[in-house]
Amino acid sequence: MSELDMEVVDGLTLSEKHRELLRPGEAVEDEHGNSHRLPRFFFSVPSWKKAYETRLAPHFKLAELMTVDCREADLLLNEFPHYVPCAVTLIARYLEDLRRDADAVVLVGANGGYRSPVHQRNEPKSPHCWATAADIYRVGGTYLDDEKSIAKYADMAQSLGPQVFARPYTKGDDHLHIDLGFITVTPRNCSEGLAAASPDVQKHVRPKTSPQ
Amino acid sequence: MSDDDRTEQLGSAIETIAKEQKTLECAVSVRDYNSDFRFSMKSDRLFHAASTIKVAILLAVMKAVDEGRARLDAPLHVRNRFLSVVDQSPYKLDRESDGYPQLYKSIGRTAKIAELADCMITSSSNLATNLLLDFVGTDEAAKVLRDAGLSGVHLRRGVEDENAYDEGINNEATADGLAELFAAFRGDFLSKNSREHAIHILLQQRFTSMIPAGLPSHATVAHKTGEISTVCHDAGIVYLPEREPYIVAVLTEVDPDSNGRRETVAKISKVIYEAVTGTRTGK
Numbered sequence: 001m002s003e004l005d006m007e008v009v010d011g012l013t014l015s016e017k018h019r020e021l022l023r024p025g026e027a028v029e030d031e032h033g034n035s036h037r038l039p040r041f042f043f044s045v046p047s048w049k050k051a052y053e054t055r056l057a058p059h060f061k062l063a064e065l066m067t068v069d070c071r072e073a074d075l076l077l078n079e080f081p082h083y084v085p086c087a088v089t090l091i092a093r094y095l096e097d098l099r100r101d102a103d104a105v106v107l108v109g110a111n112g113g114y115r116s117p118v119h120q121r122n123e124p125k126s127p128h129c130w131a132t133a134a135d136i137y138r139v140g141g142t143y144l145d146d147e148k149s150i151a152k153y154a155d156m157a158q159s160l161g162p163q164v165f166a167r168p169y170t171k172g173d174d175h176l177h178i179d180l181g182f183i184t185v186t187p188r189n190c191s192e193g194l195a196a197a198s199p200d201v202q203k204h205v206r207p208k209t210s211p212q
Numbered sequence: 213m214s215d216d217d218r219t220e221q222l223g224s225a226i227e228t229i230a231k232e233q234k235t236l237e238c239a240v241s242v243r244d245y246n247s248d249f250r251f252s253m254k255s256d257r258l259f260h261a262a263s264t265i266k267v268a269i270l271l272a273v274m275k276a277v278d279e280g281r282a283r284l285d286a287p288l289h290v291r292n293r294f295l296s297v298v299d300q301s302p303y304k305l306d307r308e309s310d311g312y313p314q315l316y317k318s319i320g321r322t323a324k325i326a327e328l329a330d331c332m333i334t335s336s337s338n339l340a341t342n343l344l345l346d347f348v349g350t351d352e353a354a355k356v357l358r359d360a361g362l363s364g365v366h367l368r369r370g371v372e373d374e375n376a377y378d379e380g381i382n383n384e385a386t387a388d389g390l391a392e393l394f395a396a397f398r399g400d401f402l403s404k405n406s407r408e409h410a411i412h413i414l415l416q417q418r419f420t421s422m423i424p425a426g427l428p429s430h431a432t433v434a435h436k437t438g439e440i441s442t443v444c445h446d447a448g449i450v451y452l453p454e455r456e457p458y459i460v461a462v463l464t465e466v467d468p469d470s471n472g473r474r475e476t477v478a479k480i481s482k483v484i485y486e487a488v489t490g491t492r493t494g495k
Contacts, residue, residue, distance in 0.1 A: 111289050112320070171302060
């Protein structure tokens with residue numbers, strides 16, 4: 001993360017409209033009644049140019065993991081900066097390992113990386129809202145739209161570590177979903193204290209180690 | 213010639229063509245904006261709409277644009293996974309039978325709504341059709357048709373929804389319904405920009421072996437064909453530089469093993485042109 005040269009923002013300091021959509025730090029329940037806090041710290045992405053220039057891993061650019069379609073809220077789709085949870089770097093790392101093991105290009109589809117809690121394809125409890133999930137549509141020349149191909153790469157993904165969940169094939173699937181669960185990342189010089197959200201506190205925080 | 217005489221002669225000519233071509237059923241609706249001449253033949257009979265239903269989806273998309281629910285330059289996720297209207301079970305489309313197989317290369321990526329609308333009409337892409345219908349919503353699209361006052365076009369499901377087909381749930385249209393649908397692109401149901409955009413797409417139609425084939429070369433047609441094994445249709449707006457346009461819808465039901473079904477529609481288009489304009493085009 002220290003090499004990304006991208007501003008990190010505390011979601012609690014964003015505009016009211018952004019906070020309504022991103023719901024930073026808010027607790028949501030999953031289908032089992034477990035409570036999880038949505039991400040609070042985000043990379044502030046100033047442009048698509050920056051998103052395409054920013055490599056999260058040798059073969060994965062930030063753009064690939066933040067591309068959404070018009071089911072995203074207008075403000076988040078059409079206006080910069082875009083805000084992407086800091087944990088996006090982690091899923092990129094695992095995708096890179098999957099690419100290495102598959103020895104082929106791994107294509108994460110649109111809507112397949114970070115989606116906000118208000119994205120119409122989403123539920124707020126989806127790991128996509130944490131930027132810790134990826135929907136993989138193609139590996140090399142193989143579209144993952146049948147049981148055999150999905151099972152093959154699901155096994156490969158799960159072998160990367162116990163923290164990786166790969167959803168088993170169900171009838172009609174057209175991609176492989178993998179995720180790391182509900183991980184949130186707090187950059188080193190960011191505070192999780194509520195004071196950080198006060199208007200008196202500097203709103204945008206840049207990690208100390210990032211290039212100026 | 214009086215309108216009554218024109219109607220009688222045109223009806224007789226169409227019946228002769230349909231009989232010669234062994235067409236099982238034939239329905240026609242004509243509306244001429246130049247003379248107010250109207251012609252109907254079995255025009256309230258329902259047919260399987262086949263791909264002519266894509267015009268109804270185009271109307272719904274353009275209405276969504278007018279109402280701010282969609283933008284033509286907005287990206288839409290391209291995926292081949294749709295849910296049956298019967299039981300929400302997933303199904304996918306057959307790339308090989310799609311009018312625009314190139315779109316399948318975009319699976320996983322996005323395409324602009326304008327591009328999908330273009331593919332849906334000009335190349336009759338089933339994938340583009342289902343993506344747009346999924347985005348707009350079948351119920352919402354059907355509501356747009358009702359709001360437009362269209363009673364002869366019934367939009368009930370996406371393309372290749374086999375579960376729905378097995379349950380007898382199909383998209384259907386009458387000749388009058390399709391004529392009304394095209395008339396909606398000329399009235400004030402849509403904004404001027406949306407009307408012009410839709411007509412521009414319909415004018416780029418790649419499949420020209422039916423209505424356009426029966427017209428002189430200086431005619432242009434904003435239209436949509438529809439063909440499955442048992443039906444063969446074409447409907448659209450015929451533009452001629454010397455006069456106001458006319459709307460025509462020709463719907464036919466045919467033996468699945470029959471030949472020359474498109475030629476039948478082309479021949480009917482020709483006699484309609486002659487009746488509407490009062491000219492003879494020869495063989």
